[in-house]
Amino acid sequence: MTTPLPSIPASPDGTPPSRELAFEGVGVDLAGVTVLRDVTVTLPQRRIAVIGSNGSGKSTFARLLGGLVAPSRGRVAVHGHDLVAERKQVLRMVGSVFSNPDAQIIMPTVAEDVAFSLRRRGLTREEVARRVTATLERYGLAERADAPAHSLSGGQKQLLALSAVLITEPALIVADEPTALLDGRNSRLISALLLDEIPQQLVLVTHDLELAARCDVAVRFEDGRLFEVDDPAPVIARYRRDLG
Amino acid sequence: MIALYRPGTSPLHRLPAGPKLIALMLLAIAITVFASNAWYIAGASALVVAGYFAAGFGPLEILRQLWTLRWIVAVTLITQVIFLPLPVAATNTGRVVTVVMLATLVTLTTRTSALLDAVERGLGPLRRIGVDPARVGLVMAMTITVVPVIAGYAASIRDAQRARGAKPRLRILVMPLLVMSLKHADELGDALVARGAE
Numbered sequence: 023m024t025t026p027l028p029s030i031p032a033s034p035d036g037t038p039p040s041r042e043l044a045f046e047g048v049g050v051d052l053a054g055v056t057v058l059r060d061v062t063v064t065l066p067q068r069r070i071a072v073i074g075s076n077g078s079g080k081s082t083f084a085r086l087l088g089g090l091v092a093p094s095r096g097r098v099a100v101h102g103h104d105l106v107a108e109r110k111q112v113l114r115m116v117g118s119v120f121s122n123p124d125a126q127i128i129m130p131t132v133a134e135d136v137a138f139s140l141r142r143r144g145l146t147r148e149e150v151a152r153r154v155t156a157t158l159e160r161y162g163l164a165e166r167a168d169a170p171a172h173s174l175s176g177g178q179k180q181l182l183a184l185s186a187v188l189i190t191e192p193a194l195i196v197a198d199e200p201t202a203l204l205d206g207r208n209s210r211l212i213s214a215l216l217l218d219e220i221p222q223q224l225v226l227v228t229h230d231l232e233l234a235a236r237c238d239v240a241v242r243f244e245d246g247r248l249f250e251v252d253d254p255a256p257v258i259a260r261y262r263r264d265l266g
Numbered sequence: 267m268i269a270l271y272r273p274g275t276s277p278l279h280r281l282p283a284g285p286k287l288i289a290l291m292l293l294a295i296a297i298t299v300f301a302s303n304a305w306y307i308a309g310a311s312a313l314v315v316a317g318y319f320a321a322g323f324g325p326l327e328i329l330r331q332l333w334t335l336r337w338i339v340a341v342t343l344i345t346q347v348i349f350l351p352l353p354v355a356a357t358n359t360g361r362v363v364t365v366v367m368l369a370t371l372v373t374l375t376t377r378t379s380a381l382l383d384a385v386e387r388g389l390g391p392l393r394r395i396g397v398d399p400a401r402v403g404l405v406m407a408m409t410i411t412v413v414p415v416i417a418g419y420a421a422s423i424r425d426a427q428r429a430r431g432a433k434p435r436l437r438i439l440v441m442p443l444l445v446m447s448l449k450h451a452d453e454l455g456d457a458l459v460a461r462g463a464e
């Protein structure tokens with residue numbers, strides 16, 4: 023499977039665009055409670071695993087990148103673009119995938135749902151149809167194009183959610199426990215796609231430490247703080263020890 | 267209840283969504299206003315059945331769609347029979363069924379996206395009084411998407427309660443269903459923002 027590289031905007035002076043997530047003193051308060059604090063880290067790796075206990079702040083970190091919560095303090099930059107100052111552009115560069123595929127489907131049928139992602143992009147109807155067909159073919163959903171999205175299996179629904187994100191050719195994919203509700207086979211399918219087949223940078227929040235081990239770097243959160251950033255092996259080993 | 271598009275090449279499939287919607291509206295009004303006795307209803311039903319055949323659907327499909335309406339039929343009939351003589355209640359119910367079957371025929375032969383485009387175009391003039399046609403279309407599409415999901419939640423709650431030995435009752439279904447639906451709405455809201463529909 024070959025995917026054309028996503029169109030990452032080049033910087034004005036012609037230097038190659040950065041593919042870096044930069045956090046500088048970032049904090050997030052929700053309903054008056056600080057749920058993420060003092061996050062300072064630079065992540066240039068392609069596959070970034072995010073691990074940590076329940077309630078440690080992983081989803082908040084993912085939602086920050088996906089534009090679903092705003093930083094209360096500090097600065098976040100996605101590939102050189104400031105999350106707050108250039109919010110619109112960053113939102114277009116980031117594609118989010120969540121655990122529950124049902125809740126990511128907006129349109130009634132498979133093809134319509136994928137096409138929904140291309141609304142307001144100034145494409146002709148024919149161009150949208152062409153891209154939708156190509157995407158559905160690439161991810162093995164072409165036969166179900168006109169099926170009610172609801173009639174797909176859990177794995178196919180997650181594949182649909184992912185197709186709907188990938189069709190926009192984002193520069194960064196943020197996946198918050200994308201395999202949590204899938205059986206073994208579908209979980210392998212989705213993780214192989216995310217880890218080995220797409221060219222995009224990936225932030226993968228997961229409790230599946232085998233998946234985390236296949237990433238290029240692991241970030242561990244505890245109690246709303248960045249606890250450790252390193253190669254996956256040592257981070258996972260220490261996390262396993264701490265879990266007891 | 268809300269049937270989804272079945273691909274096909276019949277004349278009904280090829281008819282643009284706008285004219286189909288207008289025809290549906292006119293026919294629905296005509297049936298509601300003028301079909302005052304059983305003969306008119308029979309005539310209207312025959313027309314609807316002919317429509318299904320013309321679109322390539324057989325008697326089996328018609329029966330299947332009728333079966334999905336059984337609750338509507340029951341509720342309409344029972345509530346009316348309390349106040350009206352049986353023949354009148356039956357005529358009224360027949361009228362409702364005919365109109366719903368006609369609407370189903372339109373959704374069966376028209377892509378949702380085409381329907382929504384037509385609705386958005388039709389609502390265009392209302393922009394001046396502050397209506398956002400795109401938003402209305404989006405809400406309609408999401409309603410169609412969400413109905414089977416919520417129905418699935420209801421079924422799973424019923425199963426869970428049965429498994430624990432509780433007799434399924436509406437009262438104990440409502441609370442968990444409400445909680446699940448609200449959670450779903452919350453997550454769907456996230457997906458909307460994430461997918462750029464702010």
Ligand SMILES: Nc1ncnc2c1ncn2[C@@H]1O[C@H](COP(=O)(O)OP(=O)(O)OP(=O)(O)O)[C@@H](O)[C@H]1O
Nearest residue numbers: 052053055057074075076077078079080081082083
């Ligand atoms: N909208 C909110 N309002 C207030 N507090 C919240 C909100 N969302 C999350 N929190 C709190 O923020 C903390 C971090 O939550 P988060 O969802 O980021 O954790 P997580 O690491 O993803 O956990 P899990 O592994 O269970 O998914 C939790 O204590 C949670 O209760």
Ligand SMILES: [Mg+2]
Nearest residue numbers: 080081082198
């Ligand atoms: Mg989480």
